[in-house]
Amino acid sequence: MNEFVYIEKYFKPLTNEIARDLKNDAAIFNQRSGYDLIISTDTLVEGIHFFGNEDPADIAKKSLRVNLSDMAAMGAKPVFYNLALSVPKEKVRIFIPKFAKGLEEDQNFFNLKLIGGDLTSSLKYINITITIFGETLSGKAISRSSSKLGDYLYVSGVLGLSKIGLDNFYLNYKELELAKKRYLIPEPRIDLGIALQNIANSMIDISDGLAQDATHLAKNSKLSIELNLNKIPLPKIETISKKNKLNFALYGGDDYELLFSCSPCHKSFLKNLSSKINLKLTKIGEFKKFKDQYLIFKNNYSKPKDAYMHF
């Protein structure tokens, strides 16, 4: 099968009218005034972001979900995406049908469609780039830059799970199952992101670890964040010490929980929202006037380590 056959058989069924049956050189999106189009791109590389021996359906879901998480962080409703996929010849026959199945399942779950892309071979490793598109009413997207002095810092869910899952990927203990699952397939917090549109002053999804992503929020608003280490929500895994769990939360990354700032007056709104969407929301810090450093650890902790860097 050549690439046209793969596209026709596996990818065309995933498209909507914007893709025009993939029969043109490009997709056509009819703009509507009063709305912003929110655009983000994330690449997953074999050997860097995934092992390569995972189920291709899971790799597809992870690729889509790390992008969906960027939409959540902007408070945007995801509407469609495109896909650039490079696969070595010897892997293509097995990889593509399962990969497309994973996309299909998640498209249905998150209610979005494929609009186009590119399928090519590569010499050795798989490379997946998804560009995702979301919408907000004009001017309603949440930035990383508008935190205010006195804002509270909140985080969704628990932190550190994904790194625990990655580090213990080949261990078969029941209490590690959720962590391994979360590493394989993140949970983008779309509903939460949209619900925070008129609440959060700034927001980011935690992809590089709490320490680094909190630093982004503080730095972009030229404030300091005082982080209460005792309040950071950690997973209930008894065989891992609290100190190690805190380390995973601060520096592990790939959690894709939302970290956001808002005025203290929204406390009760957030409590109700948390019940409504069945997702823990925890106040873990406060925004203070900047002095010396962007991130201040309350309750003693060793100096911040470095987050994962590509280069």
Add this chain to the structure above:
Amino acid sequence: MNEFVYIEKYFKPLTNEIARDLKNDAAIFNQRSGYDLIISTDTLVEGIHFFGNEDPADIAKKSLRVNLSDMAAMGAKPVFYNLALSVPKEKVRIFIPKFAKGLEEDQNFFNLKLIGGDLTSSLKYINITITIFGETLSGKAISRSSSKLGDYLYVSGVLGLSKIGLDNFYLNYKELELAKKRYLIPEPRIDLGIALQNIANSMIDISDGLAQDATHLAKNSKLSIELNLNKIPLPKIETISKKNKLNFALYGGDDYELLFSCSPCHKSFLKNLSSKINLKLTKIGEFKKFKDQYLIFKNNYSKPKDAYMHF
């Protein structure tokens, strides 16, 4: 230097206001009614689409221009793009500054800006995915599917140059210079594409060779194209036989000339346009009622070969 430093130093200067200084999880594009946003993605993979030892500035230009050519084929005005770049650690220090320089030069030349993307490492090979965005008035994009019975088939420029350049890349003959240059850095026909918005019934850019791309046009309109082999515009390279040049034109690919159908009544418009933009436009065929095959060779020629396939 880590990826944040590369992004800040080399890519942020290439952005416009849609990128919001690359400080968010996504770019924000304010939609306007009455316009379509035209979206296309092309990937270039080291070892597949380029050797890897070219000047990174040339690789950047090629990456951008193959995408610009898709905008040309839609009759769209390119307005911005995003970039997903994966580079092995050992190449990043040399590659990125030159690559960004190439992008900058072409951005200025084609008047468009970067809005975001992703920079990651890869284990061995460079992978470049650009998603390009163009605009047309609503409904004005040119498809591949609306050719009419009796339409003429036109092509811009000359065909086969790029494949000649590729096959003779290490030969230093003066008459091969243009071919080698064209292989390295294509010439997207943006002005022509826009000028054809109310003229062409269907259009495609020739990336897979005339035979295959003409077949796309015929097939999408359920017509046959009778191709006049004597009329195909070929390069003036005396050391290559006419038969070989015709082969390169039909099956070589990477020419990025525009192939379009239009009513015979536009003949004099096209003659004037050709003078105005200083680009040869040649009538090479006609659309006939479909029978047996999509592509019919007028003036004897051996059976069509296969175009380049990825898998």
